Amino acid sequence: MITLHQVTLGAGSFVLRDVSLEIPAGSHTVLMGRTGSGKTTLLEGICGLRPVQSGTIRIGSVDVTRLPPGQRGIGFVPQDGALFDSLTVRQQLSFALDLRAWSAERQATRVQTLAAWLGLSPLLDRYPQGLSGGERQRVALGRALSFQPTVLCLDEPLSALDDDTRLEVCAILKEIRDRTGITLLHITHNRFEADRLADRILFLRDGHIEHLTPNS
Amino acid sequence: MGFDGRDLPVIDPPTPLPPPFKLSADRWFFLALSLLSGTYVLLLLAMIGADFFYTTPGHLWRALGSPEIRYAIKLSLLSCSLTTLLSLWVAVPLGYLMSRRRFPGRALLDALLDIPIVLPPLVIGLSLLILFQTPPLRALERFFPVTYAIPSIILAQFMVACAFAVRTLRTTFDELNPRQEQVALTLGCNRSQAFWRVILPSARRGILSAATLAWARSLGEFGPILVFSGATRMKTEVLPTTVFLELSVGNLEAAVAVSLLMVGAAVGVLLLIRYCGRPDLTPPSPSLR
Incomplete structure (x- = not known):
């Protein structure tokens, strides 16, 4: 479970005050809101990419408020993917494993498993520039x-995709949740996407969280 | 008709399109642009062509055979290469800090870093000369001579070349997606690991451009070297100094021959910069697929 208790964080002159919310473990929670409402700021705060001015963030029973991003056990997928220009697909998939000093065989096995699952096996030696x-x-x-994180944070991961590709990635997101039991926190502007994927929809309005019912 | 079904008064009726421009109007426009641009390009080519036609292979060969000029070539290559390394050593961290961090006095530092670019070269040399007259640096010079010695050449070149390298690298880091660095942090990197593993490899083309630019700037540097290092043959003589010395004794043939060597080096560097930015070396936009 992700628990935010009266969290205040800011981006430049914009400040999000006293946000409290709970995201149950294993849920797919979609966070919606108008442009500029602070969705990405909140997500960055949870990931540790933006300092929290006050309040606490817990993942499970661990207070991660002051932990660096890499120690929070959160996988982060930004809007454009932000793949590393100079690394092949194989190197991107083993990047976090290498940092954790996994053995070469263990890394190779994990990369093969992920690649087979996500349909990336023929692309392993390609650079990001050659990918759709x-x-x-x-x-x-x-x-x-x-690196098998407990939480996956997605910042509008489907917004730049065409309709067919969007459906394809939606199916993958559903499968990820079913197969791993990971907690997903997903920002989107697209209500169709939210209804299709979420079991909880949160709406950020004027710094307050409102709960919406999916498929309503 | 409004959204609620009521009729709305027409306040902004469509106007008919203006008659299309005649094709010839476009042609005249581009002809005028080409004429204006062509004047400068022609002057540039004529200038280099004049150097080529003034000299002969014999002049060039004789120049290359002169021990003074050979010394100047060697010293130029050595000092420019050392200056380039020093410039990158400073410009990579400085460019990265200026691009990524916000701190008090950043705007002032930004302006300060441009001073060597806008300052007259002679003033840079004079300022260095005065700096090395201060007691601490005079004391240093007793053990490690700088003024009117080879280190002064490298220092004079470095002061200008580094400013250009910082500008280039700052733009490079500005253009790199900061999300890559953030993702690296969530994957387990600390700032230093994200820099070495993600940012620096992504910036390699910018680093190569900064290096070639620093090298080329160093090769052409003359004003600060003349003031700070002097123009002593076989001691502090680099290629621009040779051109100056040969001109001052009326040996125009040797001066032009050495100039042509520098033109050749400059063209080589420009080709290298263009090669670094070649489309097949630059990641294509995903939207092109």
């Missing part, structure tokens, strides 16, 4: 899942 939008997002998902 959907392929890039699948690599970004694989990279975020590689």
